Amino acid sequence: MAARRRLSMTFWIFLAPVLIAFMMVIIIPFFIGVFYSFTDWNATARTGGALQFVGLKNFTDSFSDPAFIHASIMTVIYTVINVFVINVLAVALALVVTSSLRLRNLYRVGFFIPYLIGGLILGYLWQFIFNNAIPAVGGFLPGFGFLADPNNLVLSRVGSSIAALVIVGTWQYVGYIMMIYVAAIEAVPESLYEAARIDGASQWQGFRLIMVPMIAQAFTITMFLTLVNSFKQFDVNYALTAGGPATMFMDKSIFGTELLALNIYRTAFVSNNLAAGQARAVVFFVVLVIITVIQVRINKSKEIEL
Amino acid sequence: MKKRYLAAAAEALMVLFLILFLYPFIIVFINSAKDSFSVTQYPMRLPEHWGQLLVNMRSIIVSPNIRYGSSFLSSVMITAASLVLLTILPSQAAWVLVRTKTRVSQLIFMVLVAAMVIPFQIVMFPLISWFRLIFDVTGIRLLRSYTGIVLAYIGFGLSLSVFMYHGFIKGIPLELEEAATIDGSSQPGIFYRIIFPLLAPIHATICILHGIWIWNDFLLPLLVLGRGNRIQTLPLAVANFAGAYVKQWDLILTAILMAMIPVIILFLAAQKKIIKGMVAGSIKG
Numbered sequence: 114m115a116a117r118r119r120l121s122m123t124f125w126i127f128l129a130p131v132l133i134a135f136m137m138v139i140i141i142p143f144f145i146g147v148f149y150s151f152t153d154w155n156a157t158a159r160t161g162g163a164l165q166f167v168g169l170k171n172f173t174d175s176f177s178d179p180a181f182i183h184a185s186i187m188t189v190i191y192t193v194i195n196v197f198v199i200n201v202l203a204v205a206l207a208l209v210v211t212s213s214l215r216l217r218n219l220y221r222v223g224f225f226i227p228y229l230i231g232g233l234i235l236g237y238l239w240q241f242i243f244n245n246a247i248p249a250v251g252g253f254l255p256g257f258g259f260l261a262d263p264n265n266l267v268l269s270r271v272g273s274s275i276a277a278l279v280i281v282g283t284w285q286y287v288g289y290i291m292m293i294y295v296a297a298i299e300a301v302p303e304s305l306y307e308a309a310r311i312d313g314a315s316q317w318q319g320f321r322l323i324m325v326p327m328i329a330q331a332f333t334i335t336m337f338l339t340l341v342n343s344f345k346q347f348d349v350n351y352a353l354t355a356g357g358p359a360t361m362f363m364d365k366s367i368f369g370t371e372l373l374a375l376n377i378y379r380t381a382f383v384s385n386n387l388a389a390g391q392a393r394a395v396v397f398f399v400v401l402v403i404i405t406v407i408q409v410r411i412n413k414s415k416e417i418e419l
Numbered sequence: 420m421k422k423r424y425l426a427a428a429a430e431a432l433m434v435l436f437l438i439l440f441l442y443p444f445i446i447v448f449i450n451s452a453k454d455s456f457s458v459t460q461y462p463m464r465l466p467e468h469w470g471q472l473l474v475n476m477r478s479i480i481v482s483p484n485i486r487y488g489s490s491f492l493s494s495v496m497i498t499a500a501s502l503v504l505l506t507i508l509p510s511q512a513a514w515v516l517v518r519t520k521t522r523v524s525q526l527i528f529m530v531l532v533a534a535m536v537i538p539f540q541i542v543m544f545p546l547i548s549w550f551r552l553i554f555d556v557t558g559i560r561l562l563r564s565y566t567g568i569v570l571a572y573i574g575f576g577l578s579l580s581v582f583m584y585h586g587f588i589k590g591i592p593l594e595l596e597e598a599a600t601i602d603g604s605s606q607p608g609i610f611y612r613i614i615f616p617l618l619a620p621i622h623a624t625i626c627i628l629h630g631i632w633i634w635n636d637f638l639l640p641l642l643v644l645g646r647g648n649r650i651q652t653l654p655l656a657v658a659n660f661a662g663a664y665v666k667q668w669d670l671i672l673t674a675i676l677m678a679m680i681p682v683i684i685l686f687l688a689a690q691k692k693i694i695k696g697m698v699a700g701s702i703k704g
Binding site: 121123124126127128130131132133134135137138139140141142143145146147149209213214215216220221222223224225226227228229230231232233234237238239241242245246249250253284291292293295296334338345347348351352376378381387390391394395397398400401402405 | 426427430433434437440441443444446447450458459460461462463508509512513514516517519524527531534536537538539540541542543544545546548549570571573574575577578581606607612631634635636637638654657660661667671675677678682683686687690694697698701
């Protein structure tokens with residue numbers, strides 16, 4: 114009996130710090146946040162002060178705000194392109210660095226480096242490349258003179274700015290995703306390929322019928338990581354385009370490349386409408402949960418056990 | 420013979436691609452050694468005087484916006500404190516959760532893991548007003564303080580930590596602990612003397628995964644520490660500086676260079692371990 118009690122004492126003492134931090138940082142703010150999204154909370158009001166309950170007003174207002182609708186569309190477009198480009202390039206690079214090339218370890222390390230640098234710093238760095246370095250290349254490279262024309266700056270148009278966000282997002286993330294594919298590829302037993310070769314399978318068949326199904330578990334992880342991280346993109350958006358350039362949408366001038374996370378942040382702090390920002394964050398959370406559940410379901414059903 | 424040429428061509432192509440891929444870093448480096456005129460006029464040329472690099476670095480170190488020394492130190496302290504606590508606290512919690520087979524412990528574990536889907540965005544605004552409320556009521560300063568930001572990192576990082584330790588501890592045979600119990604060790608003694616050292620590979624993975632995240636994080640420090648605070652992390656300092664000196668690219672790029680160098684050196688020194696840890700973490704997580 115005494116031993117039992119000692120164990121349960123240890124149980125709570127060992128668990129307490131984690132539970133306290135969890136309550137303080139996640140659970141309490143989460144519920145306060147959901148509650149606030151139904152009130153007229155703003156920057157001057159303090160917690161628990163005279164908050165008015167406004168029902169679904171913050172949500173209906175958000176869904177009729179052109180900036181929010183545009184940001185949602187742009188986030189979907191950015192996420193789809195980004196997930197596709199990163200994964201295609203990562204698989205291609207993974208195949209290269211698991212081949213018999215002599216410098217394959219150097220490539221692995223090299224492609225991984227951008228992942229170590231934060232999106233904010235990379236955003237500023239690429240802003241310089243798009244605004245200064247590329248026009249300079251246009252200035253001296255024959256045939257590329259159009260790059261030097263200030264009207265052709267990559268970050269001066271919405272379409273090419275989204276492409277720029279994809280380029281930076283891919284550049285930052287591809288090495289990490291590549292390494293996950295590398296680990297999966299290296300875990301496939303060599304004997305499977307040998308058996309296939311003896312049966313007369315071509316290289317392409319080996320890739321298509323052995324490697325792809327065998328690394329399906331890696332696809333679940335890489336899809337999850339790229340999907341969630343693209344959807345949550347904030348740092349690069351903030352530093353590279355800051356939402357610009359402006360564009361007209363539903364008869365209103367809005368930020369053309371503002372993604373959802375930046376829109377939420379700006380609604381709360383720049384427009385000083387915390388309740389509306391919080392309502393958008395709730396929508397953001399619900400969509401994120403739905404996307405991840407669907408994605409993991411689909412991918413899991415395609416995995417095979419060895 | 421033909422095959423060998425083909426292999427050499429493939430190798431050359433990849434080297435070229437790698438150089439192109441890493442060229443942005445070269446651009447940062449060469450332009451950190453230019454003055455404000457030539458950085459915008461000739462961004463692709465090599466600098467005329469490499470000595471300018473030291474001049475620019477000095478400007479960054481003495482700049483009141485970036486306060487490189489103190490920002491670097493703050494980043495190191497916040498990252499280190501968070502990592503120490505994100506290994507010790509979640510590992511002891513995971514251990515009691517694994518070793519106590521009750522419904523309560525299962526429920527706690529499930530809630531902790533399920534919380535991983537909660538994005539920062541939904542918690543960030545209420546977190547600030549909640550921290551402010553705590554200060555108003557108790558006088559404990561969580562906003563604009565080390566305590567607050569480290570607490571926030573523990574909160575956001577603990578789910579993944581607990582999950583990974585939980586998975587690993589499940590595989591440790593109970594006999595190890597039973598022998599120590601017979602020898603008269605206390606429960607905490609068993610954990611810290613026997614189990615905690617066994618978790619070394621998970622400690623490494625967790626430090627790498629969380630370390631890269633915390634070191635580079637921007638939004639959380641922006642909200643918890645605020646702009647222009649005495650305490651600021653390196654990403655915050657760079658954002659501050661780039662905001663204050665619009666288009667002063669010579670100095671912005673030097674600041675970027677100085678923010679990147681420590682990380683790249685650390686990475687190159689331990690790259691095998693870091694890549695392995697990252698990949699292991701993602702596969703388990």
